[in-house]
Amino acid sequence: MQEHFARVKDLARRITKVENESDNYQAILEGLHPSKTPLIGITGAPGAGKSSLVNALISYWLEQGKRIGIVAVDPTSPFNYGALLGDRLRMAAHFNQEQVFIRSVGTRGSLGGLCEKIVEISDVMKDADFDFVLIETVGVGQSEVEIAGLADMTIVVLTPDGGDDIQSMKSGIMEIADLIVVNKADRPHADGYAANLIRHLHEQDREVPVLKTVATENKGVDALGEAMLHHLESGRINQKRNWLLTEKAFRLIQKSRMRDIDRNSLYDDVSRESSQSDFNIYAFAKKY
Amino acid sequence: MQEHFARVKDLARRITKVENESDNYQAILEGLHPSKTPLIGITGAPGAGKSSLVNALISYWLEQGKRIGIVAVDPTSPFNYGALLGDRLRMAAHFNQEQVFIRSVGTRGSLGGLCEKIVEISDVMKDADFDFVLIETVGVGQSEVEIAGLADMTIVVLTPDGGDDIQSMKSGIMEIADLIVVNKADRPHADGYAANLIRHLHEQDREVPVLKTVATENKGVDALGEAMLHHLESGRINQKRNWLLTEKAFRLIQKSRMRDIDRNSLYDDVSRESSQSDFNIYAFAKKY
Secondary structure: OHHHHHHHHHHHHHHHHHHHOOOOHHHHHHOOOOOOOOEEEEEEOOOOOHHHHHHHHHHHHHHOOOOEEEEEEOOOOHHHHHHHHHHHHHHHHHOOOOOEEEEEEOOOOOOOOOOOOHHHHHHHHHHOOOOEEEEEEEOOOOHHHHHHOOOOEEEEEEOHHHHHHHHHHOHHHHHHOOEEEEOOOOOOOHHHHHHHHHHHHHHOOOOOOEEEOEHHHOEOHHHHHHHHHHHHHOOHHHHHHHHHHHHHHHHHHHHHHOOOOOHHHHHHHHHHHHOOOOOOHHHHHHOO | OHHHHHHHHHHHHHHHHHHHOOOOHHHHHHOOOOOOOOEEEEEEOOOOOHHHHHHHHHHHHHHOOOOEEEEEEOOOOHHHHHHHHHHHHHHHHHOOOOOEEEEEEOOOOOOOOOOOOHHHHHHHHHHOOOOEEEEEEEOOOOHHHHHHOOOOEEEEEEOHHHHHHHHHHOHHHHHHOOEEEEOOOOOOOHHHHHHHHHHHHHHOOOOOOEEEOEHHHOEOHHHHHHHHHHHHHOOHHHHHHHHHHHHHHHHHHHHHHOOOOOHHHHHHHHHHHHOOOOOOHHHHHHOO
8 A cells, every 4th residue: 555655656746747847857758668558548529428438437447456547638728627627526536546546637728739748648657557548638629639649549439419410520530539439328319329420430431339328327338348458459559559659759859849949939039020021931930 | 814814823833832842932932022911711510511601702702803812621531522522613613703713732641630831822822912812621620720820810610500519519619710600591490509609609708700691592691701801800810910920930940840850761760669679769759
């Protein structure tokens, strides 16, 4: 128990250092070992029940003696915050469990995007002694695309409320999902919605399992857990691995090369120079 | 007439050079003059009727003797392609008009994102002799966020079919819209949908005009044109201008600094090195 707390405390500290780029964070990152721990992304619209689903999955895995790390990406939007905070508090029931570690990170700026340090934080989590690491993100703007470039497996959570706009709204989401969950499946039209979805995926030659759950009642969660394991063990994530590593390397290189560019100073420079009549942004950018 | 064709041909050539980075494209870019031509982004889900709306706006402006440049960003998704091609062909009715120039560009890769050269292409368009430059993009994935970082004014096109998922799906879109169009407003529930939207925006303290149109019948298009002009002349786009220039400068610097990184070679490097047991992506990325 004592040892466990020390380990958790150490993990929390390492994440904080990486998040803030403080102390020896670079050494922490370069000291990470190759990890086989699967990183699972869970995304979906606000109100789809992602946190309830994560909650239910935690219970399911705890029964199997698994250890789980969760990264919950908070949206900056004040509009969503209240509701999510409620979910987070519900999830906190698991905080006392020895085998669950939950870390909430902010999105810091980028509109609809993930936390700027999400790559690094998830790598530190993967390096710890978990069976699964989950990242829960709100699927607005670009975060669902970013998560697909990061996670070994991406789960998209939908609700039957979406009605007939499957075709119109979700083509972007369809492309990134390794598995689709229709949550709140006890609602009217849920079966029709799921059938519609399956037919639509079939038309696009996409082999994506569609599972129905009622997360708040733990319904369908066992089947979901099994389907996830099946996907993770299918070898498909190995096919994806080098592509994910390339994306990650690209992002890290980009970040490192842009490190000296401060947006506020850039704003000041642009504002000053653009007031001149011969201002040209291409000539301006070339100077950096 | 002769002179007009020469000008259009020259514009098309300049765009092609910039798109392909061929010949003197850098000189073309650095020779651009500061332009006051407003850049208007039109985004929305596939099927929302964006192309019909653009079509109707073109007719409206032509009646006023305006000259209009259009950049239509084609999605790479084969799923959307057929329908859009149809729209594009309809728009082609305007091709013979002297005052309309339509350029279709591909998205080339980036999932749901805009064309990699969209910043440069829209600047070349703004440098030509148009009263308005419009960029039409399909709002999936991150393109709607990208357009907001580029256009002086962003118009989001919705349809009443969305039903009650305003709250859930559209918070990302809400944040970027300067003006919202509820198209296909002759459908059932359209009034309720628009009222719902207005109430929702009000709750978030967002002052965004909501206009109803039936683009295929030219209904509501005059009012839309006036509302757009009102926004463009309100001074709000000046407040946004330095922020937009900063974003643009940031992207240009980033692109220039990453120019030597080829994703395919990076993939090969990552694949080779990651097979070694002591592989660490942070140490790997540091070498570049």
